[in-house]
Amino acid sequence: MTEQIMSHTSPPVGSDITVEPLHEITLSVNGAPHTATAPARRLLSDFLRRELGLTGTHVGCEHGVCGACTVLVDGAPMRSCLMFAISAQGHEITTVEGLGTDMDNLSPVQQAFKECHALQCGFCTPGFLTTIHAFLETNPSPTEAEAREVVSGNLCRCTGYQNIIKAVLRAAEIRREGGAA
Amino acid sequence: MKPAPFVHHEPRSVEEAVATLAEVGHDGKVLAGGQSLIPVLNMRLASPNHLVDINRLPGCDRVEVGDDHVRVGALVRHAQLLADARAASALPLLGQALACVAHPAIRNRGTTVGSIAHADAAGEMPSVAVLTGAVIEAASVRGTREIAATDFFEGPLETTLEADEVVVAVRFGRFPTGTRTAFLEAARRHGDYAMAGVAVALGVTDGVVSDARASFVSVTPVPDILDLTEAVRGREPGTVDWSTVADAVAAHVDPEADIHASADYRRALVIELTQRAFAAAAQEGVA
Numbered sequence: 001m002t003e004q005i006m007s008h009t010s011p012p013v014g015s016d017i018t019v020e021p022l023h024e025i026t027l028s029v030n031g032a033p034h035t036a037t038a039p040a041r042r043l044l045s046d047f048l049r050r051e052l053g054l055t056g057t058h059v060g061c062e063h064g065v066c067g068a069c070t071v072l073v074d075g076a077p078m079r080s081c082l083m084f085a086i087s088a089q090g091h092e093i094t095t096v097e098g099l100g101t102d103m104d105n106l107s108p109v110q111q112a113f114k115e116c117h118a119l120q121c122g123f124c125t126p127g128f129l130t131t132i133h134a135f136l137e138t139n140p141s142p143t144e145a146e147a148r149e150v151v152s153g154n155l156c157r158c159t160g161y162q163n164i165i166k167a168v169l170r171a172a173e174i175r176r177e178g179g180a181a
Numbered sequence: 182m183k184p185a186p187f188v189h190h191e192p193r194s195v196e197e198a199v200a201t202l203a204e205v206g207h208d209g210k211v212l213a214g215g216q217s218l219i220p221v222l223n224m225r226l227a228s229p230n231h232l233v234d235i236n237r238l239p240g241c242d243r244v245e246v247g248d249d250h251v252r253v254g255a256l257v258r259h260a261q262l263l264a265d266a267r268a269a270s271a272l273p274l275l276g277q278a279l280a281c282v283a284h285p286a287i288r289n290r291g292t293t294v295g296s297i298a299h300a301d302a303a304g305e306m307p308s309v310a311v312l313t314g315a316v317i318e319a320a321s322v323r324g325t326r327e328i329a330a331t332d333f334f335e336g337p338l339e340t341t342l343e344a345d346e347v348v349v350a351v352r353f354g355r356f357p358t359g360t361r362t363a364f365l366e367a368a369r370r371h372g373d374y375a376m377a378g379v380a381v382a383l384g385v386t387d388g389v390v391s392d393a394r395a396s397f398v399s400v401t402p403v404p405d406i407l408d409l410t411e412a413v414r415g416r417e418p419g420t421v422d423w424s425t426v427a428d429a430v431a432a433h434v435d436p437e438a439d440i441h442a443s444a445d446y447r448r449a450l451v452i453e454l455t456q457r458a459f460a461a462a463a464q465e466g467v468a
Contacts, residue, residue: 020186040189040232043223062182063220070286076260077286082219086189087212087236131286152372153284 027088029054030098040086045069047085048095056096058126060155067154070127071095077131096126099133109133112171113164120158127154132168141172184219185228191237195320195349198233202345203322205231211347212236213255216283216291217299233347241349246271250316250352255295259288272355274313277364278305278380284372297330298348300403302337303374305366308404312380312396314354319346334403359385361418363462365454366398369441375399376442377451383462389415393426393459400434400451407433418463423456430455 022037029052036051043062048054048071060068062081069080072094099107106114109132119125128151135142135150142150147168148161156164190209192198202209209231212218221227235241241256246267253262262268263279282288282296282305296306297317310317310330317328319342330351333340342348356362366378377400384392393409409426436447 021188023189039186041184041186041222043183043219046183062223064216064287067284067286073289076289078290079216079286081223082216082287083290084189084215084219084234086191087215087234135285149371150285152370153286 023086025051025085025089027085027090028092030094031092038085040084042085043081044071044083044085044088044093045080047088048080048093051085054095054097056126058123060123060127065155066124067127067131068124070130070154072098072130072134075134075137077134094130096129099129107133108174109136109167109171111174112167116163116167116170118159118163118167124154124156124158128156128164132171135168136172136175140175142168144169182223184222185225187222187229188231190231190233192233192235193237193239195238195241195347198235198238198347199321199345201231201233202347205233207344209233209344211298213295213298214258214291215295216287217296217301235347244268247352247355249355251275251355252350252352253293254350255292255348257293259283259291259293259296260285262293263288272313272353274309274356274362274364274380274382275353277362278309281305281364281366281372281375281378287372294348294351297333297351298340298342300334300338300340302402302404303399305364305375305378305380305398307334308378308380308396308398309364310351310353311404311406312382312394313356316352316354317342317348318350318352319343320349321346325349331405334405336402356382357384360392361385361462361465363458365458365461367450367454374441377436377447377454379451379455379458381455381458381462383418383459385418388417390418390421395430395455395458397434397451400436400447402435421459421463423459426455426459427452 020039024037026035034052038051045059048057058068060066064079064082070077071080074092100110109129147165190201210229212232212234241254243254244265245252251268251272259279259282269276293306296304297310315330317333319326361383364380366375368375375398378398379395381395390413393413395407396404412425413421430452434451436444438444
């Protein structure tokens with residue numbers, strides 16, 4: 001397949017699709033600008049992992065059901081498997097790596113997951129962490145019912161969810177205590 | 182589970198968007214929020230050669246409240262509409278239904294207009310569009326036209342929209358003062374596709390029922406209105422025995438069976454939901 005780099009403008013109608021053009025895509029991830037080239041069909045999830053080497057974002061079902069690939073787009077949780085990288089051009093993306101990678105300085109949600117044993121195999125965890133992180137920004141003191149509701153869009157096949165719900169409430173507590181920034 | 186290659190068009194105006202659609206015709210799809218389209222592309226159930234990505238169209242991200250309508254632009258995300266206090270006050274049914282649309286992460290990206298254009302029989306917003314007497318605003322190189330929601334849905338995932346047209350906005354009709362509404366659905370998990378759902382509008386004039394209508398989710402091939410007024414007209418809303426509408430609902434719906442529920446179960450479910458929704462509307466939700 002011949003590849004050619006396109007500027008970020010629409011190609012002419014009737015372009016031969018067997019020649020898959022590459023687009024230069026610039027977006028901000030965890031506060032740092034990144035530029036890479038990829039075809040238009042590259043999902044944001046794959047762009048983060050393949051082009052940018054940020055493998056914290058996990059790819060599960062690839063049709064929006066499991067929630068493992070959830071990232072924050074301008075602060076709001078979205079499925080990175082249901083968005084093309086080219087659509088994220090110019091937007092601010094936060095992945096699980098942006099929440100904290102230092103074991104001595106975990107984010108409140110990461111710390112709560114650790115304390116409450118809210119993960120086992122860990123595959124689904126990045127999606128839970130990003131989803132809960134954004135949720136607590138807008139709802140810092142959730143009820144247990146709200147904690148259940150916020151994780152309803154994420155699948156976990158190990159934990160049975162009880163400890164994840166405990167971790168949502170514990171993370172809110174840690175935030176209120178001002179600990180584990 | 183990766184989409185087939187496509188040519189990505191990113192128009193910066195409606196004129197540019199419809200010019201592209203006119204050229205690519207049936208070989209193109211409009212991409213807005215993508216929460217229904219991208220799963221279809223990922224699974225290669227469809228592989229259009231052209232995607233017309235309207236996410237950078239100016240002016241399409243507005244919610245406008247008029248005296249008789251709430252106009253929702255093609256790029257208004259479900260979450261944005263759900264959070265819009267003026268829209269919630271003008272047409273409470275919008276928020277009642279939007280809270281049932283998928284999960285928050287999907288609502289943050291998916292658009293209300295897109296879910297109507299997608300015309301999934303399991304979608305909540307097509308049903309709301311029909312019950313509110315919504316008007317679909319479509320644009321093409323041939324000009325703009327307005328399509329009544331009742332003329333828009335032809336079948337599951339099928340509409341009367343032409344291949345060269347894009348929906349630029351939907352105007353949901355506001356109900357007359359005194360109309361109470363409710364939306365109820367049942368899903369295996371909150372946020373999943375509903376096994377059955379119902380939107381109801383209950384008109385109350387001088388303290389008695391003057392109008393009772395319902396539209397459905399997942400149990401009719403296209404959303405349409407069931408008028409139940411005759412069964413309950415003239416009663417005080419709080420005293421109506423809503424089981425009187427059961428037979429009419431049972432006769433109206435035509436559910437299909439799938440792995441989640443049999444047709445009989447869906448029918449039983451929607452009868453119960455309809456009674457509960459009317460009872461809830463009778464108690465509260467005065468518009």
